[in-house]
């Protein structure tokens with residue numbers, strides 16, 4: 189299995205282009221199931237998860253054309269679900285990626301039936317899909333769970349309903365929203381997720397002929413249509429990738445412009461970072477990051493958007509490992525999302541976990557060590573630790589990184605990092 193080797197201690201300097209958002213792209217690809225016409229997506233990142241979603245859609249009968257190469261970042265993908273040949277999403281594909289659940293809503297909406305394996309994915313807590321199921325049931329689907337599969341049917345089609353989510357769920361909101369675009373009548377989604385990826389999906393659905401009000405708010409009103417049509421859509425930049433690089437620059441005391449990054453997508457992180465001594469400023473092309481003073485420990489709590497994203501928690505914790513003073517990091521979205529802590533401790537970090545909070549006491553330097561990636565964002569945090577540490581760090585199980593960070597080593601190397609992939 190491939191590994192990444194990093195020789196730490198070099199400040200990052202230069203420019204880093206931000207790729208299209210993985211967590212927007214995956215749902216936008218699934219949205220192609222809602223129409224028999226072509227959905228053309230631009231700025232698609234080249235990632236393992238995107239390939240998994242393409243495989244899954246392919247076996248539902250979607251034809252997919254991809255243009256672009258490494259020389260021209262931001263691929264264009266044309267998806268056409270002229271006829272859906274199969275409504276089953278099998279375990280072998282779904283277990284690789286939780287976001288496979290995104291085919292459930294569109295399949296039931298268009299084909300009035302779906303059989304989707306219960307998902308696997310990142311090992312960060314139990315992560316049920318009960319709220320996706322409850323939302324579709326509200327819209328008239330009959331759902332049973334048999335042999336690890338969700339069997340959904342709505343012989344007369346879905347009908348609009350009021351769906352009140354008891355907690356904020358990103359993919360749950362997206363599944364309900366996609367299903368509602370082809371349901372009979374009006375759907376109201378209350379306590380909807382407000383993440384920029386949800387809004388991006390909604391904008392694309394509107395371009396496909398859907399009627400959606402309240403985009404970007406926690407109340408979405410959708411009037412169902414008989415059919416949707418083709419559209420072209422450009423995917424938003426990846427705010428989690430951008431946030432990860434912000435922390436990397438801060439950790440190495442560098443100075444980098446993140447091309448294409450949008451401040452409004454990571455405002456909560458920028459606010460916390462400003463208190464920690466990291467300046468993030470808008471430029472004509474994106475965001476410039478550098479330290480504004482000494483790194484200081486600050487407290488952080490993860491929350492649904494617009495709060496501090498759970499997908500940046502591990503990276504923030506790594507930054508706090510080398511800040512002056514202490515930092516309390518509280519994870520409220522997922523249980524068991526501190527798997528990076530023992531790995532960071534191997535590099536000399538001083539962290540104590542109490543339930544859903546971690547107390548980080550800053551140390552002057554981390555030290556390179558062999559470490560292991562446990563999930564996607566934890567892997568990102570270990571790369572950051574390696575970039576700032578004294579000596580050499582080798583990161584194994586990097587298939588997690590390949591799921592979500594496009595050309596990571598290349599982007600970091602261009603800014604002066606000593607980082608290489610060891611094939612094995």
Ligand code: UD1
Pocket residue numbers: 211214286287313314315316317318319320321355356357358359360498499521522523
């Ligand atoms: C999405 C993101 C993920 C991010 C997360 C929170 C994608 C592909 N993934 O995941 O990167 O970390 O949002 O911002 O977009 N829950 C239930 N029942 C459900 C659904 C969710 O109890 O049916 C719980 C989850 O266990 C979790 C919380 O709700 O505690 C929020 O999860 P959710 O927003 O659904 O996360 P995902 O959409 O899976």
